[in-house]
Amino acid sequence: MVDDLRMTYGETAAVDGLSLAVPRGSVTAVLGPNGAGKTTTLETCEGYRRAQSGSVRVLGLDPHARRRELLPRIGVMLQTGGAWSGVHAVEMLRHVAALHAHPQDVDMLVERLGLGSCGRTPYRRLSGGQQQRLGLAMAVVGRPELVFVDEPTAGMDPQARRATWELLEELRADGVTVVLTTHYMDEAERLADLVHVIDHGRLVTSGTPYELTRGTGQSTIRLVVTEPFPPEAPASLQRTLGPDADVRAVNAQSLLITGPADATTLAKVSAWCEEHGVLPESLSLGQRTLEDVFLQLTGRELVP
């Protein structure tokens, strides 16, 4: 779907040779920190921007050159805004519905996404979560084949978040392709069939959440200490644990060890702490998460 895309603004390459594919009927997450190039990539797929180099095909169409053909077939949820400041939520949704040939039942969407409570409040006075839910409803009201949702649950309360997730899962079950960008790991792990991790406008890795987290049979150990580590600590611990484990500094007081989380490794870590006079504040053992994958691949945390 996206092949060797490059987008440069001034001196900065927002997207730098990115290639990725989205299988039809899947939920595909594009995961990365702020500024990774997620929105630029999405907006190129939506036809807002022309690919500066490389090629993009959406449902087999060039999204910029054949935008008029493509637009009725896709649904778009913007990260923010997208409605008149004085419009009422349901009124706005009815308007977008009227632009489509076979729109979804507006009352059903209003009910599902809890938009009825917005009443006659003008859009500019709705909460961030309400605006997000309206944005999602506008993206699906035209019965699209493919929806692009940009950070769909940013700023939502847990209940609205669950309702959104359920709706996106139902879209997939009914054969709609969903492309979502997110920087929430739990969202990608829960929803996505396929995850593309991007950073600095490049693809870091791709796979199912399972392949990315547990496929290797590895677990993680997080070591948090009371005083900052000496600078050579990661290298020193790495030598102690040997080549089976991978040690990364998360920040000055926290290390992430990926590898076999067995009693031997734990014993070695404790012995190393004692030997270097390091006081552990916590030593936690867990399944490798997408967050860990991201940290390990980029050396950075996803949400700073």
Next chain:
Amino acid sequence: MSGTFTPAPGAAPLTVMVRAQAAMETRLLLRNGEQVLLAVIIPLLVLVGGIVAAGRFDLIGTSRPVDLLTPGVLALAVMSTSFTSLAIATGFERRYGVLKRLGASPLPRSGLLAGKVGALLVVEALQVVVIGGTALLLGWDPVLSAASLSGALVTVLAGTAAFASLGLLLAGALRAEATLAAANLVYLLLMAGGAVVLPLESYGGAGDLLALLPSAALGEGLRTALLDGAFPAGQLLVLAAWAVLGTVATTRTFKWE
């Protein structure tokens, strides 16, 4: 497989989309209190105030004040809607990502523009009914002939095209707040010095230059038609030139986001 969300994509017919867009924009224009003030209240105040003042000070020659002032007040109303209201509304549409969101909907840009024009014409028709009705109650006696009515109608349409293109030029280039300020300022300046309400003769020697302003062309055009009963060909040329100029400049500079 036929679930709730089973895809059935497609655009509504263009006429349906344009009608929906025009209806929506009309509702939003009328919902905004300031716009209604601008569209109806201020022109009515100018009309009544002008008649009262003219009666006291014998400002304007031979015509009856209501006959002289009403065409200009109608021109002022057209200007307020097609220029000021449109510019402000469009500026905030850019700010709130409405244009961006509609840009991803099946509605093409031409349909969006048609919807906007439709909304302007509906609001202007309402303005003509309210202001014209009030003027008739105050004794307005316009010249009614084929030339005067067709002339007035074409002048309103040409004026709308000219001012709408200029309003969009402003809204597409400046930030929403700057558009708001500039659109109101230009409106006030043209109302006072642009020969909309008062005829060109009352501006003395500056009149020849002012005649080239779209505000003067619109005001004089309506006066030529409804007061003199003639077809305002010259003013229409000026308005058409402004419409072309404004459209070319807008298509080159308009930023959607």
